[in-house]
Amino acid sequence: MKDFIELFSVLDSELIKTQAEEHSKVVFDYFADQVDNSLQNALVSELIVRYADMSKQLEDKNKTLRRYNEHLEEIVQEKVNEISASQIATIHALVKAAETRDDDTGAHIERTSLYCRVLAEKLREAGMYKSIMNDAFAENIARASPLHDIGKIGIRDSILLKPGPLTSEEFEIMKTHVIIGHDTLSSVVKMHPGNMFLKFGLEISMYHHEKWDGSGYMYGRSKEDIPLSARIMAVSDVYDALRSKRVYKEAYSHEKTISIISDGSGYGFDPALIEVFLRHNLLFRDIYNKLSG
Ligand SMILES: [Fe+2]
Numbered sequence: 001m002k003d004f005i006e007l008f009s010v011l012d013s014e015l016i017k018t019q020a021e022e023h024s025k026v027v028f029d030y031f032a033d034q035v036d037n038s039l040q041n042a043l044v045s046e047l048i049v050r051y052a053d054m055s056k057q058l059e060d061k062n063k064t065l066r067r068y069n070e071h072l073e074e075i076v077q078e079k080v081n082e083i084s085a086s087q088i089a090t091i092h093a094l095v096k097a098a099e100t101r102d103d104d105t106g107a108h109i110e111r112t113s114l115y116c117r118v119l120a121e122k123l124r125e126a127g128m129y130k131s132i133m134n135d136a137f138a139e140n141i142a143r144a145s146p147l148h149d150i151g152k153i154g155i156r157d158s159i160l161l162k163p164g165p166l167t168s169e170e171f172e173i174m175k176t177h178v179i180i181g182h183d184t185l186s187s188v189v190k191m192h193p194g195n196m197f198l199k200f201g202l203e204i205s206m207y208h209h210e211k212w213d214g215s216g217y218m219y220g221r222s223k224e225d226i227p228l229s230a231r232i233m234a235v236s237d238v239y240d241a242l243r244s245k246r247v248y249k250e251a252y253s254h255e256k257t258i259s260i261i262s263d264g265s266g267y268g269f270d271p272a273l274i275e276v277f278l279r280h281n282l283l284f285r286d287i288y289n290k291l292s293g
Contacts, residue, residue, distance in 0.1 A: 115236035144200035151181030181205030
């Protein structure tokens with residue numbers, strides 16, 4: 001009996017470590033060395049049953065593991081989608097609340113998000129800024145663009161909602177929305193350093209009023225020192241502002257707007273971006289028409 005126990009304990013450990021063919025070899029080698037013929041038949045029968053049982057158990061475990069892994073992937077993907085969707089929904093609600101203070105329809109953020117996506121996709125298709133562009137760029141900028149004016153939360157109503165042109169002093173205060181945007185988002189970015197949605201949001205909120213020639217605000221950056229995300233946002237934001245009615249101006253036509261933006265190429269805007277914008281300008285017009293009023 002003791003021999004059986006030792007035999008099975010040796011066999012069990014070997015069986016677990018090796019594949020089916022190796023198992024058989026170990027078992028029969030062991031028989032040849034350790035037991036006489038009278039025991040072989042009984043042991044072989046017993047071992048075949050045990051092996052079959054272990055094989056069945058291993059197969060069942062593998063099936064369970066495969067099902068678990070498949071399910072795990074689904075669970076992880078669901079969670080990623082949930083987090084992503086809830087992040088966006090929350091930010092969207094916050095930004096919309098801020099945006100509707102100075103935009104009756106609140107559609108500005110929806111339209112600018114679509115302009116940003118179109119520009120990014122067309123840049124990628126044209127093979128431009130290859131070192132920066134990747135598969136996720138258009139998605140990230142579209143999601144993060146609603147954060148561009150998040151700093152307006154900190155601008156008082158008497159300036160933000162003033163029914164007329166701002167004085168120079170008031171305009172200086174209005175400019176600080178990019179600093180407030182930075183202050184609002186930078187601490188969150190530090191807590192989530194790998195989150196591209198937040199990284200893009202920070203870049204855009206800080207630098208969307210910078211100009212290609214360095215004459216923008218608040219950081220005086222120029223050319224490619226301005227992050228590409230913010231350069232795309234600038235074109236999108238200005239296109240939408242020009243098309244929209246303001247207290248100090250009427251809504252401009254698509255043609256007048258593209259003419260003004262075209263004149264700003266190399267001054268206010270990245271000339272490479274404007275080239276792509278002009279080539280696909282009708283997409284901007286269509287987005288505006290679809291989501292205005
Ligand atoms: Fe802004």
